[in-house]
Amino acid sequence: MKSIVIFGAGNVATHLFNAFSGAKNFKVTQVYNHNGNSLEFFKNKVNTTTYLNEVVPAEIYLLALKDEAIPAIAKKIIHREALVLHTSGATPLSVLEKFEQHGVLYPLQTFSKKRPVDFSNVPLCIEANSEIALREIAELAEELSQNIYNISSEQRKALHVAAVFVSNFVNFLYTEGEEICRENEIPFEILHPLILETASKITDLSPTEAQTGPAKRRDMEIIKSHLEQLHGDRKKIYQLLTESIHNLHGKKL
Amino acid sequence: MKSIVIFGAGNVATHLFNAFSGAKNFKVTQVYNHNGNSLEFFKNKVNTTTYLNEVVPAEIYLLALKDEAIPAIAKKIIHREALVLHTSGATPLSVLEKFEQHGVLYPLQTFSKKRPVDFSNVPLCIEANSEIALREIAELAEELSQNIYNISSEQRKALHVAAVFVSNFVNFLYTEGEEICRENEIPFEILHPLILETASKITDLSPTEAQTGPAKRRDMEIIKSHLEQLHGDRKKIYQLLTESIHNLHGKKL
Numbered sequence: 001m002k003s004i005v006i007f008g009a010g011n012v013a014t015h016l017f018n019a020f021s022g023a024k025n026f027k028v029t030q031v032y033n034h035n036g037n038s039l040e041f042f043k044n045k046v047n048t049t050t051y052l053n054e055v056v057p058a059e060i061y062l063l064a065l066k067d068e069a070i071p072a073i074a075k076k077i078i079h080r081e082a083l084v085l086h087t088s089g090a091t092p093l094s095v096l097e098k099f100e101q102h103g104v105l106y107p108l109q110t111f112s113k114k115r116p117v118d119f120s121n122v123p124l125c126i127e128a129n130s131e132i133a134l135r136e137i138a139e140l141a142e143e144l145s146q147n148i149y150n151i152s153s154e155q156r157k158a159l160h161v162a163a164v165f166v167s168n169f170v171n172f173l174y175t176e177g178e179e180i181c182r183e184n185e186i187p188f189e190i191l192h193p194l195i196l197e198t199a200s201k202i203t204d205l206s207p208t209e210a211q212t213g214p215a216k217r218r219d220m221e222i223i224k225s226h227l228e229q230l231h232g233d234r235k236k237i238y239q240l241l242t243e244s245i246h247n248l249h250g251k252k253l
Numbered sequence: 254m255k256s257i258v259i260f261g262a263g264n265v266a267t268h269l270f271n272a273f274s275g276a277k278n279f280k281v282t283q284v285y286n287h288n289g290n291s292l293e294f295f296k297n298k299v300n301t302t303t304y305l306n307e308v309v310p311a312e313i314y315l316l317a318l319k320d321e322a323i324p325a326i327a328k329k330i331i332h333r334e335a336l337v338l339h340t341s342g343a344t345p346l347s348v349l350e351k352f353e354q355h356g357v358l359y360p361l362q363t364f365s366k367k368r369p370v371d372f373s374n375v376p377l378c379i380e381a382n383s384e385i386a387l388r389e390i391a392e393l394a395e396e397l398s399q400n401i402y403n404i405s406s407e408q409r410k411a412l413h414v415a416a417v418f419v420s421n422f423v424n425f426l427y428t429e430g431e432e433i434c435r436e437n438e439i440p441f442e443i444l445h446p447l448i449l450e451t452a453s454k455i456t457d458l459s460p461t462e463a464q465t466g467p468a469k470r471r472d473m474e475i476i477k478s479h480l481e482q483l484h485g486d487r488k489k490i491y492q493l494l495t496e497s498i499h500n501l502h503g504k505k506l
Contacts, residue, residue, distance in 0.1 A: 067475065090475050109447055110465060115457055117450075123443045149443055158437040161479045161491075166430035166444050167451040168466030169494045170423050175460040175501065177419035184411040190376045190402055191419050192456050194362055197370075198420040199452035203445050204368055207428040212363060213421030222320065222343050226414045233497040238414075240493055241422045244486040248428065 002140075003029045003058040005082075007073055009038035011111035012087050013064035016144075017042065019119040023143040030056050052076050059083065060140065062105070063096075071095045083136055089160035092153040093127050103128030103137045106156055107145075110167050119144045125151035125159065176234055208248075215245035255393075256282045256311040258335075260326055262291035264364035265340050266317035269397075270295065272372040276396040283309050305329050312336065313393065315358070316349075324348045336389055342413035345406040346380050356381030356390045359409060360398075363420050372397045378404035378412065429487055461501075468498035 004026055006013050013031070020028050031042045032055050039048045049055060057079050063070055063086040070086050074096055077084070084099040089106050096102035106125040111117060124141040126148060128134035134150075141148045151159065174195060181188045201210050214222040223242060230238055257279055259266050266284070273281050283300045285308050286292050292301045302308060310332050316323055316339040323339050327349055330337070337352040342359050349355035359378040364370060377394040379401060381387035387403075394401045404412065427448060434441045454463050467475040476495060483491055 067472075090478065108443060110450055110454065112454065112458065112463065112465075115454060121446050123446055125443075147443075147446070149439075151439065155437050155439055157478070158433055158482065159439060159443070160475075161482055162430040162433040162439075162444060163447060164466055164468075164479065164491070165426045165433070166448050168464070168468060168498070169490075170426050170448075170451055171455070171460050171464055172468075172494055172498050172501075173418045173423050173426070174455050175464065177415040178460050180411055180415040180418070184408050186402075186404065186408055186412060186415075188459075190361060190378075190400075190412070191415060193374050193376055193400070194416060195419050195423075195452050195455065197363055198423055199448050201363065201365065201368060202424070202427050202448060205365065206441070207424050207431050210365065211421070211424055211428065212365075213417055215417075215421060215425075219320075222413075225343065225410070226417065229411065229414055233493075233500055236493055237422075237497060238417070240486075240489055241425055244490060245421075245425050247486055248425075 002026050002060060004060045004062055005030045005032060005055055005058040006062050006064055007032045007055075008064040008066075008069075009033035009035070009042065010064065010066070011113055012107065014041060014113065015111050015117050015119070016062065016064055016087070016107070017046075019117075019144050021045075026060070026140060026143055029058055053078070055079070057082070060085065060136075063087065067091050074098065083133055085137065089125075089156055089163065092157075093129065094153070097129070101128075101130060101133040101136070103133045104153075104156065105137055105141060106151070108159065108163060120146055123147040123149055125149050125156055127151060127153060127156065173237075176237070179234075211245065211249065213245075215242040216249055218246065255279050255313060257313045257315055258283045258285060258308055258311040259315050259317055260285045260308075261317040261319075261322075262286035262288070262295065263317065263319070264366055265360065267294060267366065268364050268370050268372070269315065269317055269340070269360070270299075272370075272397050279313070279393060279396055282311055306331070308332070310335070313338065313389075316340065320344050327351065336386055338390065342378075342409055342416065345410075346382065347406070350382070354381070354383060354386040354389070356386045357406075357409070358390055358394060359404070361412065361416060373399055376400040376402055378402050378409055380404060380406060380409065426490075429490070432487075464498065464502065466498075468495040469502055471499065 030047045032049050033039050036050045042048050061082040061084045067088050083101040084096050085103050085105050104127040108123040122145050124145050126137045177191050178188045284295045289303045295301050314335040314337045320341050336354040337349050338356050338358050357380040361376040375398050377398050379390045430444050431441045
């Protein structure tokens with residue numbers, strides 16, 4: 001049974017903690033967070049601390065922290081014998097290089113406190129500074145998920161941008177759809193099946209193949225009538241995305 | 254048993270035809286299409302024709318045609334006693350006004366030939382020129398789906414724009430994600446769970462609530478590092494959507 005100390009008490013830390021509660025070969029022995037209030041959830045479940053000098057030795061230190069906190073906390077950790085990991089998509093492996101064994105365990109998923117996550121489907125991107133460390137991270141990752149990927153810091157940086165496109169920006173387009181419904185007294189639920197089918201379609205067809213709509217068809221009548229209904233940012237987004245679809249699918253004609 | 258003639262042989266016509274094969278009170282008696290090749294799928298299943306003057310009388314004429322074909326075909330239909338419907342999101346009810354009973358049955362879903370569709374979940378937007386016609390369309394719609402909405406031409410026009418945002422544009426952002434993966438030799442499958450969870454999240458939380466990411470957090474370090482990786486349309490899209498998220502969530506602070 002290998003021991004883990006989790007640093008952080010946010011969404012990723014909480015979901016990882018829950019996921020480890022079912023693990024056979026790993027056990028979370030402590031959760032550290034600089035703010036005690038956020039530790040409430042953990043208090044009856046595991047030893048907690050708000051002081052870095054109270055952090056206990058463990059085989060694995062898992063830094064599930066905000067990007068900017070990772071180097072700061074890493075600097076202050078005194079036990080250097082642990083395998084030290086961070087969970088960030090946007091932070092290179094090298095910020096942990098003061099530790100002999102270090103690596104990354106980046107769960108590529110969107111986490112909210114309010115929604116449970118089935119970790120067994122979450123892609124885990126792993127990277128390490130040595131074969132030994134990589135093997136240990138792979139073991140850890142396999143306890144949590146069936147989707148393990150070896151991803152370099154360079155690839156992870158690109159993947160983080162891709163995730164912004166397919167998740168944060170996509171969600172913003174949902175917000176635009178919700179707003180259009182609200183302005184026209186239409187319940188937003190009417191769009192749910194379309195949203196779910198559009199997402200699930202790309203597990204069958206590539207998105208390039210799956211593209212439909214007036215921009216792809218270059219249906220100028222419809223595009224004009226849509227633009228007449230739009231203003232501000234929403235109009236700019238419609239224009240830019242329509243042009244971009246033209247540019248992509250035009251090239252392929 | 255009410256009789257239906259379907260006009261058109263594209264995605265919507267095909268999926269509607271399949272959905273009606275299980276109906277109790279309605280039966281498709283003929284499929285018309287100007288191009289005979291597209292009728293191949295229907296030929297062993299139902300009477301078909303490529304000539305408008307061979308179209309048989311029926312209780313319902315269902316025009317599952319491209320937007321521009323609807324007024325042209327409507328003009329040429331001689332039997333005026335049928336209830337005449339179109340299935341378009343972007344075409345007003347009034348293009349069918351030469352028929353005493355007319356209406357709209359707009360299925361708000363994305364259809365591909367390659368993917369089966371469970372019609373029972375598809376939202377059907379209905380509209381008609383009279384109470385009698387509306388009752389008949391509602392009966393028809395209830396045979397196909399549990400999600401029936403009374404939607405005016407004005408609302409449908411807005412809904413069609415909303416659908417472009419949450420489906421066509423969203424799919425284009427998936428394409429960008431796929432391209433970023435390809436350029437970095439990462440399998441696109443790694444993004445599937447994130448895409449599916451982002452979609453399914455908004456059936457629980459409103460998209461405004463569900464918004465996460467560097468743009469929402471105004472994490473300028475990350476945004477800068479992402480922009481450095483991007484060029485062309487993709488960079489413009491990143492900038493515009495980031496700004497729009499700022500504008501929306503800034504207002505709410």
